Amino acid sequence: MIQVHVDEKEIKKLYQDAIEKRLNELDQEKVFWDSSDLKRRTSMSWNTIQDTFFHDKRFPKVKVGSKWFYPAKEAEAFLIQWMEERR
16 A cells, blocks of 8 residues: 655645746736835835935836836846945
């Protein structure tokens, strides 16, 4: 007779890792971020974003109607450079 033992914690971790990987892949497909995406990605409040880098002329942004949009790849590159400048 064959017995199989399953480590439920390991299965849960594998499942969570697979979901996180897929969510990251979907995030990478975005062309633009909105302000909610920007706040989530920087872990900053809207006031902190405005006080720190929002008004930097190098920060890529476009206002469409009353809503701000940020080209995803360019905004990410700017944020990495901006953070490096603060080290």
